[in-house]
Amino acid sequence: MPLRLVRTMLFVPASRPRAIEKARTVDCDFIILDLEDSVLPEDRDRARQTAVEAVRAGFGGRPCAIRINAEGRGDHGLDMVAVRAASPPYVILPKVIEPRQAHDAHLVTQRQVIAMIESPAGIVNCQRIAREPGVVALMAGTNDLRRGLAIPPDAPRSAFSLALQSIVLAARASGVAAFDGVYNNLEDPEGLAHECEEGRQMGFDGKSIIHPSHIEIANAAFSPSGPAVEQARSLVEAFTGGAQRYDGRMIETMHVEEAKALIDRAERQRRQHGGEEKPLV
Structure with a gap:
Protein backbone atom coordinates (compact mmCIF):
# COMPACT_ATOMS: atom_id res chain seq x y z
CA MET A 1 0.00 0.00 0.00
CA PHE A 222 -9.26 10.42 5.77
CA SER A 223 -11.39 8.71 3.11
CA PRO A 224 -13.07 10.84 0.44
CA SER A 225 -16.79 10.91 1.16
CA GLY A 226 -19.35 9.62 -1.32
CA PRO A 227 -20.81 13.09 -2.01
CA ALA A 228 -17.33 14.55 -2.51
CA VAL A 229 -16.46 11.84 -5.04
CA GLU A 230 -19.73 12.30 -6.93
CA GLN A 231 -19.22 16.06 -7.01
CA ALA A 232 -15.70 15.51 -8.36
CA ARG A 233 -17.04 13.20 -11.08
CA SER A 234 -19.65 15.76 -12.09
CA LEU A 235 -17.03 18.49 -12.32
CA VAL A 236 -14.77 16.35 -14.55
CA GLU A 237 -17.69 15.42 -16.81
CA ALA A 238 -18.82 19.04 -17.13
CA PHE A 239 -15.42 20.46 -17.99
CA THR A 240 -14.96 21.45 -21.64
CA GLY A 241 -11.60 23.23 -21.44
CA GLY A 242 -10.26 26.63 -20.53
CA ALA A 243 -11.91 28.65 -17.79
CA GLN A 244 -15.64 28.09 -17.41
CA ARG A 245 -18.52 28.53 -15.01
CA TYR A 246 -19.56 25.43 -13.07
CA ASP A 247 -22.03 25.21 -10.19
CA GLY A 248 -21.76 28.93 -9.47
CA ARG A 249 -17.96 29.16 -9.56
CA MET A 250 -15.15 29.38 -12.06
CA ILE A 251 -13.14 26.23 -12.79
CA GLU A 252 -10.13 25.50 -14.97
CA THR A 253 -7.69 22.65 -15.58
CA MET A 254 -6.24 22.85 -12.07
CA HIS A 255 -9.65 22.12 -10.54
CA VAL A 256 -10.15 19.15 -12.85
CA GLU A 257 -6.77 17.69 -11.89
CA GLU A 258 -7.67 18.15 -8.22
CA ALA A 259 -11.01 16.37 -8.76
CA LYS A 260 -9.34 13.49 -10.60
CA ALA A 261 -6.82 13.11 -7.76
CA LEU A 262 -9.66 12.82 -5.24
CA ILE A 263 -11.44 10.22 -7.39
CA ASP A 264 -8.21 8.28 -7.80
CA ARG A 265 -7.58 8.25 -4.05
CA ALA A 266 -11.13 7.04 -3.39
CA GLU A 267 -10.89 4.25 -5.95
CA ARG A 268 -7.46 3.09 -4.82
CA GLN A 269 -8.61 3.00 -1.20
CA ARG A 270 -11.74 1.09 -2.23
CA ARG A 271 -9.66 -1.51 -4.05
CA GLN A 272 -7.18 -1.72 -1.20
CA HIS A 273 -9.89 -2.37 1.36
CA GLY A 274 -12.00 -4.77 -0.65
CA GLY A 275 -14.84 -2.48 -1.64
CA GLU A 276 -16.76 -2.47 -4.90
CA GLU A 277 -14.74 -1.14 -7.80
CA LYS A 278 -15.90 1.57 -10.15
CA PRO A 279 -14.08 2.76 -13.24
CA LEU A 280 -11.94 5.83 -12.83
CA VAL A 281 -13.02 8.98 -14.64
Missing part, protein backbone atom coordinates in the same frame (compact mmCIF):
# COMPACT_ATOMS: atom_id res chain seq x y z
CA PRO A 2 1.45 3.41 -0.91
CA LEU A 3 2.00 5.43 2.25
CA ARG A 4 -0.12 8.31 0.98
CA LEU A 5 -3.14 5.97 0.98
CA VAL A 6 -2.64 5.06 4.65
CA ARG A 7 -5.40 6.56 6.79
CA THR A 8 -4.67 5.05 10.20
CA MET A 9 -1.43 3.98 11.88
CA LEU A 10 -2.07 2.09 15.13
CA PHE A 11 0.58 2.10 17.86
CA VAL A 12 0.76 -1.29 19.60
CA PRO A 13 3.09 -1.90 22.57
CA ALA A 14 5.48 -4.65 21.49
CA SER A 15 5.50 -5.90 25.08
CA ARG A 16 1.84 -6.97 24.85
CA PRO A 17 1.31 -10.09 22.71
CA ARG A 18 -2.48 -9.97 23.18
CA ALA A 19 -2.58 -6.42 21.81
CA ILE A 20 -0.53 -7.55 18.82
CA GLU A 21 -2.96 -10.39 18.14
CA LYS A 22 -5.90 -7.99 18.37
CA ALA A 23 -4.18 -5.66 15.91
CA ARG A 24 -4.36 -8.45 13.34
CA THR A 25 -8.16 -8.36 13.51
CA VAL A 26 -8.90 -4.63 13.34
CA ASP A 27 -9.42 -2.41 10.31
CA CYS A 28 -6.45 -0.06 10.61
CA ASP A 29 -4.21 0.41 7.58
CA PHE A 30 -0.80 0.24 9.25
CA ILE A 31 0.59 -1.35 12.44
CA ILE A 32 3.34 0.25 14.52
CA LEU A 33 5.04 -2.10 16.98
CA ASP A 34 6.27 0.25 19.67
CA LEU A 35 9.52 -0.22 21.59
CA GLU A 36 9.58 3.32 22.93
CA ASP A 37 7.22 5.16 25.29
CA SER A 38 4.59 2.44 25.77
CA VAL A 39 7.16 -0.16 26.93
CA LEU A 40 8.74 -0.19 30.39
CA PRO A 41 12.56 -0.24 30.33
CA GLU A 42 12.65 -3.62 32.09
CA ASP A 43 10.38 -5.09 29.38
CA ARG A 44 12.32 -3.92 26.33
CA ASP A 45 14.47 -7.00 25.78
CA ARG A 46 11.36 -9.17 25.63
CA ALA A 47 9.53 -6.57 23.55
CA ARG A 48 12.28 -6.56 20.93
CA GLN A 49 12.02 -10.31 20.50
CA THR A 50 8.24 -10.14 20.37
CA ALA A 51 8.41 -7.41 17.72
CA VAL A 52 10.74 -9.47 15.55
CA GLU A 53 8.43 -12.48 15.79
CA ALA A 54 5.34 -10.36 15.07
CA VAL A 55 6.85 -8.82 11.94
CA ARG A 56 7.86 -12.22 10.63
CA ALA A 57 4.33 -13.53 11.23
CA GLY A 58 2.90 -10.54 9.39
CA PHE A 59 -0.35 -8.62 9.63
CA GLY A 60 -2.39 -10.06 6.80
CA GLY A 61 -0.60 -8.13 4.10
CA ARG A 62 -0.83 -4.78 5.83
CA PRO A 63 2.34 -2.70 6.16
CA CYS A 64 4.00 -2.42 9.55
CA ALA A 65 6.87 -0.67 11.25
CA ILE A 66 8.83 -0.86 14.47
CA ARG A 67 9.23 2.35 16.45
CA ILE A 68 12.64 2.31 18.06
CA ASN A 69 13.97 4.39 20.93
CA ALA A 70 15.48 7.74 20.11
CA GLU A 71 19.16 8.36 19.60
CA GLY A 72 20.86 8.82 22.96
CA ARG A 73 18.77 6.23 24.78
CA GLY A 74 20.44 3.01 25.86
CA ASP A 75 18.10 0.83 23.81
CA HIS A 76 18.60 2.72 20.55
CA GLY A 77 21.34 0.49 19.13
CA LEU A 78 19.71 -2.76 20.25
CA ASP A 79 16.43 -1.63 18.71
CA MET A 80 18.09 -0.97 15.36
CA VAL A 81 19.67 -4.43 15.41
CA ALA A 82 16.22 -5.92 16.05
CA VAL A 83 14.71 -3.96 13.16
CA ARG A 84 17.40 -5.18 10.81
CA ALA A 85 16.73 -8.77 11.92
CA ALA A 86 12.94 -8.43 11.59
CA SER A 87 13.04 -6.50 8.27
CA PRO A 88 9.72 -4.67 8.48
CA PRO A 89 9.05 -2.33 5.56
CA TYR A 90 9.64 0.73 7.75
CA VAL A 91 11.36 1.94 10.90
CA ILE A 92 9.88 4.81 12.87
CA LEU A 93 12.49 7.09 14.38
CA PRO A 94 11.27 9.35 17.20
CA LYS A 95 12.53 12.79 18.19
CA VAL A 96 14.36 13.54 14.96
CA ILE A 97 16.03 16.94 15.04
CA GLU A 98 18.52 16.69 12.18
CA PRO A 99 18.86 14.73 8.93
CA ARG A 100 21.94 12.84 10.10
CA GLN A 101 19.84 10.88 12.62
CA ALA A 102 17.52 9.63 9.89
CA HIS A 103 20.52 8.85 7.69
CA ASP A 104 22.09 6.71 10.43
CA ALA A 105 18.86 4.83 11.15
CA HIS A 106 18.39 4.09 7.46
CA LEU A 107 22.00 2.98 7.07
CA VAL A 108 21.98 0.63 10.07
CA THR A 109 18.49 -0.86 9.72
CA GLN A 110 18.36 -0.84 5.90
CA ARG A 111 14.71 0.15 6.24
CA GLN A 112 12.77 3.16 4.98
CA VAL A 113 12.44 5.80 7.70
CA ILE A 114 9.33 7.53 9.01
CA ALA A 115 10.73 10.47 10.96
CA MET A 116 8.82 11.78 13.96
CA ILE A 117 9.01 15.55 14.35
CA GLU A 118 8.49 16.30 18.03
CA SER A 119 10.45 19.42 18.98
CA PRO A 120 11.03 23.03 17.96
CA ALA A 121 14.43 22.00 16.52
CA GLY A 122 12.73 19.27 14.51
CA ILE A 123 10.26 21.79 13.09
CA VAL A 124 13.05 24.19 12.14
CA ASN A 125 14.92 21.36 10.35
CA CYS A 126 11.98 19.33 9.00
CA GLN A 127 12.46 20.41 5.38
CA ARG A 128 16.03 19.09 5.45
CA ILE A 129 14.90 15.93 7.25
CA ALA A 130 12.22 15.25 4.63
CA ARG A 131 14.80 15.55 1.86
CA GLU A 132 17.16 13.00 3.46
CA PRO A 133 17.46 9.85 1.30
CA GLY A 134 15.66 6.98 3.00
CA VAL A 135 13.01 9.20 4.64
CA VAL A 136 9.59 8.37 3.19
CA ALA A 137 7.27 10.14 5.65
CA LEU A 138 7.07 12.65 8.47
CA MET A 139 4.89 12.12 11.53
CA ALA A 140 3.90 14.79 14.01
CA GLY A 141 4.69 13.93 17.63
CA THR A 142 2.08 16.30 18.96
CA ASN A 143 2.41 15.61 22.70
CA ASP A 144 6.15 16.29 22.83
CA LEU A 145 5.80 19.11 20.34
CA ARG A 146 3.23 20.86 22.50
CA ARG A 147 5.47 20.49 25.55
CA GLY A 148 8.58 21.66 23.69
CA LEU A 149 6.77 24.79 22.53
CA ALA A 150 5.58 25.48 26.12
CA ILE A 151 1.94 25.43 24.99
CA PRO A 152 -0.46 24.77 27.89
CA PRO A 153 -2.28 21.40 27.84
CA ASP A 154 -5.65 23.15 27.67
CA ALA A 155 -4.73 25.29 24.64
CA PRO A 156 -6.40 24.40 21.32
CA ARG A 157 -4.36 22.86 18.52
CA SER A 158 -4.53 26.17 16.70
CA ALA A 159 -1.88 27.34 19.17
CA PHE A 160 0.70 25.28 17.29
CA SER A 161 -0.89 25.07 13.86
CA LEU A 162 2.18 26.72 12.31
CA ALA A 163 4.33 23.82 13.55
CA LEU A 164 1.89 21.23 12.19
CA GLN A 165 1.59 22.98 8.84
CA SER A 166 5.38 23.17 8.65
CA ILE A 167 5.47 19.37 8.76
CA VAL A 168 2.95 19.11 5.92
CA LEU A 169 4.80 21.76 3.92
CA ALA A 170 8.12 19.92 4.30
CA ALA A 171 6.55 16.60 3.31
CA ARG A 172 4.83 18.01 0.24
CA ALA A 173 7.96 19.85 -0.91
CA SER A 174 9.91 16.57 -0.79
CA GLY A 175 7.16 14.28 -2.09
CA VAL A 176 6.83 12.19 1.07
CA ALA A 177 3.79 11.33 3.21
CA ALA A 178 2.67 13.27 6.29
CA PHE A 179 0.83 11.87 9.31
CA ASP A 180 -0.91 13.71 12.13
CA GLY A 181 -0.20 12.94 15.78
CA VAL A 182 -2.30 10.92 18.20
CA TYR A 183 -5.45 11.97 20.01
CA ASN A 184 -5.11 11.22 23.72
CA ASN A 185 -8.72 11.08 24.91
CA LEU A 186 -10.11 7.55 24.58
CA GLU A 187 -13.71 8.50 25.37
CA ASP A 188 -14.35 11.57 23.23
CA PRO A 189 -15.40 10.49 19.73
CA GLU A 190 -16.60 13.97 18.82
CA GLY A 191 -13.27 15.49 19.78
CA LEU A 192 -11.44 12.82 17.80
CA ALA A 193 -13.60 13.41 14.73
CA HIS A 194 -12.97 17.16 14.97
CA GLU A 195 -9.21 16.70 15.25
CA CYS A 196 -9.16 14.23 12.34
CA GLU A 197 -11.08 16.65 10.15
CA GLU A 198 -8.76 19.46 11.20
CA GLY A 199 -5.73 17.32 10.29
CA ARG A 200 -7.25 16.39 6.92
CA GLN A 201 -7.87 20.04 6.14
CA MET A 202 -4.26 20.85 7.03
CA GLY A 203 -3.17 18.34 4.40
CA PHE A 204 -2.12 15.31 6.45
CA ASP A 205 -2.54 11.99 4.63
CA GLY A 206 -3.66 10.09 7.74
CA LYS A 207 -3.45 9.90 11.51
CA SER A 208 -1.50 7.94 14.08
CA ILE A 209 -3.73 6.48 16.78
CA ILE A 210 -3.28 4.79 20.14
CA HIS A 211 -6.44 2.71 20.52
CA PRO A 212 -8.55 0.49 18.22
CA SER A 213 -11.66 2.49 19.15
CA HIS A 214 -10.22 5.41 17.13
CA ILE A 215 -9.89 3.46 13.88
CA GLU A 216 -13.38 3.81 12.43
CA ILE A 217 -13.58 7.58 12.97
CA ALA A 218 -10.08 8.23 11.63
CA ASN A 219 -10.58 5.96 8.62
CA ALA A 220 -13.75 7.81 7.70
CA ALA A 221 -12.14 11.23 8.10
Whole structure:
Protein backbone atom coordinates (compact mmCIF):
# COMPACT_ATOMS: atom_id res chain seq x y z
CA MET A 1 0.00 0.00 0.00
CA PRO A 2 1.45 3.41 -0.91
CA LEU A 3 2.00 5.43 2.25
CA ARG A 4 -0.12 8.31 0.98
CA LEU A 5 -3.14 5.97 0.98
CA VAL A 6 -2.64 5.06 4.65
CA ARG A 7 -5.40 6.56 6.79
CA THR A 8 -4.67 5.05 10.20
CA MET A 9 -1.43 3.98 11.88
CA LEU A 10 -2.07 2.09 15.13
CA PHE A 11 0.58 2.10 17.86
CA VAL A 12 0.76 -1.29 19.60
CA PRO A 13 3.09 -1.90 22.57
CA ALA A 14 5.48 -4.65 21.49
CA SER A 15 5.50 -5.90 25.08
CA ARG A 16 1.84 -6.97 24.85
CA PRO A 17 1.31 -10.09 22.71
CA ARG A 18 -2.48 -9.97 23.18
CA ALA A 19 -2.58 -6.42 21.81
CA ILE A 20 -0.53 -7.55 18.82
CA GLU A 21 -2.96 -10.39 18.14
CA LYS A 22 -5.90 -7.99 18.37
CA ALA A 23 -4.18 -5.66 15.91
CA ARG A 24 -4.36 -8.45 13.34
CA THR A 25 -8.16 -8.36 13.51
CA VAL A 26 -8.90 -4.63 13.34
CA ASP A 27 -9.42 -2.41 10.31
CA CYS A 28 -6.45 -0.06 10.61
CA ASP A 29 -4.21 0.41 7.58
CA PHE A 30 -0.80 0.24 9.25
CA ILE A 31 0.59 -1.35 12.44
CA ILE A 32 3.34 0.25 14.52
CA LEU A 33 5.04 -2.10 16.98
CA ASP A 34 6.27 0.25 19.67
CA LEU A 35 9.52 -0.22 21.59
CA GLU A 36 9.58 3.32 22.93
CA ASP A 37 7.22 5.16 25.29
CA SER A 38 4.59 2.44 25.77
CA VAL A 39 7.16 -0.16 26.93
CA LEU A 40 8.74 -0.19 30.39
CA PRO A 41 12.56 -0.24 30.33
CA GLU A 42 12.65 -3.62 32.09
CA ASP A 43 10.38 -5.09 29.38
CA ARG A 44 12.32 -3.92 26.33
CA ASP A 45 14.47 -7.00 25.78
CA ARG A 46 11.36 -9.17 25.63
CA ALA A 47 9.53 -6.57 23.55
CA ARG A 48 12.28 -6.56 20.93
CA GLN A 49 12.02 -10.31 20.50
CA THR A 50 8.24 -10.14 20.37
CA ALA A 51 8.41 -7.41 17.72
CA VAL A 52 10.74 -9.47 15.55
CA GLU A 53 8.43 -12.48 15.79
CA ALA A 54 5.34 -10.36 15.07
CA VAL A 55 6.85 -8.82 11.94
CA ARG A 56 7.86 -12.22 10.63
CA ALA A 57 4.33 -13.53 11.23
CA GLY A 58 2.90 -10.54 9.39
CA PHE A 59 -0.35 -8.62 9.63
CA GLY A 60 -2.39 -10.06 6.80
CA GLY A 61 -0.60 -8.13 4.10
CA ARG A 62 -0.83 -4.78 5.83
CA PRO A 63 2.34 -2.70 6.16
CA CYS A 64 4.00 -2.42 9.55
CA ALA A 65 6.87 -0.67 11.25
CA ILE A 66 8.83 -0.86 14.47
CA ARG A 67 9.23 2.35 16.45
CA ILE A 68 12.64 2.31 18.06
CA ASN A 69 13.97 4.39 20.93
CA ALA A 70 15.48 7.74 20.11
CA GLU A 71 19.16 8.36 19.60
CA GLY A 72 20.86 8.82 22.96
CA ARG A 73 18.77 6.23 24.78
CA GLY A 74 20.44 3.01 25.86
CA ASP A 75 18.10 0.83 23.81
CA HIS A 76 18.60 2.72 20.55
CA GLY A 77 21.34 0.49 19.13
CA LEU A 78 19.71 -2.76 20.25
CA ASP A 79 16.43 -1.63 18.71
CA MET A 80 18.09 -0.97 15.36
CA VAL A 81 19.67 -4.43 15.41
CA ALA A 82 16.22 -5.92 16.05
CA VAL A 83 14.71 -3.96 13.16
CA ARG A 84 17.40 -5.18 10.81
CA ALA A 85 16.73 -8.77 11.92
CA ALA A 86 12.94 -8.43 11.59
CA SER A 87 13.04 -6.50 8.27
CA PRO A 88 9.72 -4.67 8.48
CA PRO A 89 9.05 -2.33 5.56
CA TYR A 90 9.64 0.73 7.75
CA VAL A 91 11.36 1.94 10.90
CA ILE A 92 9.88 4.81 12.87
CA LEU A 93 12.49 7.09 14.38
CA PRO A 94 11.27 9.35 17.20
CA LYS A 95 12.53 12.79 18.19
CA VAL A 96 14.36 13.54 14.96
CA ILE A 97 16.03 16.94 15.04
CA GLU A 98 18.52 16.69 12.18
CA PRO A 99 18.86 14.73 8.93
CA ARG A 100 21.94 12.84 10.10
CA GLN A 101 19.84 10.88 12.62
CA ALA A 102 17.52 9.63 9.89
CA HIS A 103 20.52 8.85 7.69
CA ASP A 104 22.09 6.71 10.43
CA ALA A 105 18.86 4.83 11.15
CA HIS A 106 18.39 4.09 7.46
CA LEU A 107 22.00 2.98 7.07
CA VAL A 108 21.98 0.63 10.07
CA THR A 109 18.49 -0.86 9.72
CA GLN A 110 18.36 -0.84 5.90
CA ARG A 111 14.71 0.15 6.24
CA GLN A 112 12.77 3.16 4.98
CA VAL A 113 12.44 5.80 7.70
CA ILE A 114 9.33 7.53 9.01
CA ALA A 115 10.73 10.47 10.96
CA MET A 116 8.82 11.78 13.96
CA ILE A 117 9.01 15.55 14.35
CA GLU A 118 8.49 16.30 18.03
CA SER A 119 10.45 19.42 18.98
CA PRO A 120 11.03 23.03 17.96
CA ALA A 121 14.43 22.00 16.52
CA GLY A 122 12.73 19.27 14.51
CA ILE A 123 10.26 21.79 13.09
CA VAL A 124 13.05 24.19 12.14
CA ASN A 125 14.92 21.36 10.35
CA CYS A 126 11.98 19.33 9.00
CA GLN A 127 12.46 20.41 5.38
CA ARG A 128 16.03 19.09 5.45
CA ILE A 129 14.90 15.93 7.25
CA ALA A 130 12.22 15.25 4.63
CA ARG A 131 14.80 15.55 1.86
CA GLU A 132 17.16 13.00 3.46
CA PRO A 133 17.46 9.85 1.30
CA GLY A 134 15.66 6.98 3.00
CA VAL A 135 13.01 9.20 4.64
CA VAL A 136 9.59 8.37 3.19
CA ALA A 137 7.27 10.14 5.65
CA LEU A 138 7.07 12.65 8.47
CA MET A 139 4.89 12.12 11.53
CA ALA A 140 3.90 14.79 14.01
CA GLY A 141 4.69 13.93 17.63
CA THR A 142 2.08 16.30 18.96
CA ASN A 143 2.41 15.61 22.70
CA ASP A 144 6.15 16.29 22.83
CA LEU A 145 5.80 19.11 20.34
CA ARG A 146 3.23 20.86 22.50
CA ARG A 147 5.47 20.49 25.55
CA GLY A 148 8.58 21.66 23.69
CA LEU A 149 6.77 24.79 22.53
CA ALA A 150 5.58 25.48 26.12
CA ILE A 151 1.94 25.43 24.99
CA PRO A 152 -0.46 24.77 27.89
CA PRO A 153 -2.28 21.40 27.84
CA ASP A 154 -5.65 23.15 27.67
CA ALA A 155 -4.73 25.29 24.64
CA PRO A 156 -6.40 24.40 21.32
CA ARG A 157 -4.36 22.86 18.52
CA SER A 158 -4.53 26.17 16.70
CA ALA A 159 -1.88 27.34 19.17
CA PHE A 160 0.70 25.28 17.29
CA SER A 161 -0.89 25.07 13.86
CA LEU A 162 2.18 26.72 12.31
CA ALA A 163 4.33 23.82 13.55
CA LEU A 164 1.89 21.23 12.19
CA GLN A 165 1.59 22.98 8.84
CA SER A 166 5.38 23.17 8.65
CA ILE A 167 5.47 19.37 8.76
CA VAL A 168 2.95 19.11 5.92
CA LEU A 169 4.80 21.76 3.92
CA ALA A 170 8.12 19.92 4.30
CA ALA A 171 6.55 16.60 3.31
CA ARG A 172 4.83 18.01 0.24
CA ALA A 173 7.96 19.85 -0.91
CA SER A 174 9.91 16.57 -0.79
CA GLY A 175 7.16 14.28 -2.09
CA VAL A 176 6.83 12.19 1.07
CA ALA A 177 3.79 11.33 3.21
CA ALA A 178 2.67 13.27 6.29
CA PHE A 179 0.83 11.87 9.31
CA ASP A 180 -0.91 13.71 12.13
CA GLY A 181 -0.20 12.94 15.78
CA VAL A 182 -2.30 10.92 18.20
CA TYR A 183 -5.45 11.97 20.01
CA ASN A 184 -5.11 11.22 23.72
CA ASN A 185 -8.72 11.08 24.91
CA LEU A 186 -10.11 7.55 24.58
CA GLU A 187 -13.71 8.50 25.37
CA ASP A 188 -14.35 11.57 23.23
CA PRO A 189 -15.40 10.49 19.73
CA GLU A 190 -16.60 13.97 18.82
CA GLY A 191 -13.27 15.49 19.78
CA LEU A 192 -11.44 12.82 17.80
CA ALA A 193 -13.60 13.41 14.73
CA HIS A 194 -12.97 17.16 14.97
CA GLU A 195 -9.21 16.70 15.25
CA CYS A 196 -9.16 14.23 12.34
CA GLU A 197 -11.08 16.65 10.15
CA GLU A 198 -8.76 19.46 11.20
CA GLY A 199 -5.73 17.32 10.29
CA ARG A 200 -7.25 16.39 6.92
CA GLN A 201 -7.87 20.04 6.14
CA MET A 202 -4.26 20.85 7.03
CA GLY A 203 -3.17 18.34 4.40
CA PHE A 204 -2.12 15.31 6.45
CA ASP A 205 -2.54 11.99 4.63
CA GLY A 206 -3.66 10.09 7.74
CA LYS A 207 -3.45 9.90 11.51
CA SER A 208 -1.50 7.94 14.08
CA ILE A 209 -3.73 6.48 16.78
CA ILE A 210 -3.28 4.79 20.14
CA HIS A 211 -6.44 2.71 20.52
CA PRO A 212 -8.55 0.49 18.22
CA SER A 213 -11.66 2.49 19.15
CA HIS A 214 -10.22 5.41 17.13
CA ILE A 215 -9.89 3.46 13.88
CA GLU A 216 -13.38 3.81 12.43
CA ILE A 217 -13.58 7.58 12.97
CA ALA A 218 -10.08 8.23 11.63
CA ASN A 219 -10.58 5.96 8.62
CA ALA A 220 -13.75 7.81 7.70
CA ALA A 221 -12.14 11.23 8.10
CA PHE A 222 -9.26 10.42 5.77
CA SER A 223 -11.39 8.71 3.11
CA PRO A 224 -13.07 10.84 0.44
CA SER A 225 -16.79 10.91 1.16
CA GLY A 226 -19.35 9.62 -1.32
CA PRO A 227 -20.81 13.09 -2.01
CA ALA A 228 -17.33 14.55 -2.51
CA VAL A 229 -16.46 11.84 -5.04
CA GLU A 230 -19.73 12.30 -6.93
CA GLN A 231 -19.22 16.06 -7.01
CA ALA A 232 -15.70 15.51 -8.36
CA ARG A 233 -17.04 13.20 -11.08
CA SER A 234 -19.65 15.76 -12.09
CA LEU A 235 -17.03 18.49 -12.32
CA VAL A 236 -14.77 16.35 -14.55
CA GLU A 237 -17.69 15.42 -16.81
CA ALA A 238 -18.82 19.04 -17.13
CA PHE A 239 -15.42 20.46 -17.99
CA THR A 240 -14.96 21.45 -21.64
CA GLY A 241 -11.60 23.23 -21.44
CA GLY A 242 -10.26 26.63 -20.53
CA ALA A 243 -11.91 28.65 -17.79
CA GLN A 244 -15.64 28.09 -17.41
CA ARG A 245 -18.52 28.53 -15.01
CA TYR A 246 -19.56 25.43 -13.07
CA ASP A 247 -22.03 25.21 -10.19
CA GLY A 248 -21.76 28.93 -9.47
CA ARG A 249 -17.96 29.16 -9.56
CA MET A 250 -15.15 29.38 -12.06
CA ILE A 251 -13.14 26.23 -12.79
CA GLU A 252 -10.13 25.50 -14.97
CA THR A 253 -7.69 22.65 -15.58
CA MET A 254 -6.24 22.85 -12.07
CA HIS A 255 -9.65 22.12 -10.54
CA VAL A 256 -10.15 19.15 -12.85
CA GLU A 257 -6.77 17.69 -11.89
CA GLU A 258 -7.67 18.15 -8.22
CA ALA A 259 -11.01 16.37 -8.76
CA LYS A 260 -9.34 13.49 -10.60
CA ALA A 261 -6.82 13.11 -7.76
CA LEU A 262 -9.66 12.82 -5.24
CA ILE A 263 -11.44 10.22 -7.39
CA ASP A 264 -8.21 8.28 -7.80
CA ARG A 265 -7.58 8.25 -4.05
CA ALA A 266 -11.13 7.04 -3.39
CA GLU A 267 -10.89 4.25 -5.95
CA ARG A 268 -7.46 3.09 -4.82
CA GLN A 269 -8.61 3.00 -1.20
CA ARG A 270 -11.74 1.09 -2.23
CA ARG A 271 -9.66 -1.51 -4.05
CA GLN A 272 -7.18 -1.72 -1.20
CA HIS A 273 -9.89 -2.37 1.36
CA GLY A 274 -12.00 -4.77 -0.65
CA GLY A 275 -14.84 -2.48 -1.64
CA GLU A 276 -16.76 -2.47 -4.90
CA GLU A 277 -14.74 -1.14 -7.80
CA LYS A 278 -15.90 1.57 -10.15
CA PRO A 279 -14.08 2.76 -13.24
CA LEU A 280 -11.94 5.83 -12.83
CA VAL A 281 -13.02 8.98 -14.64
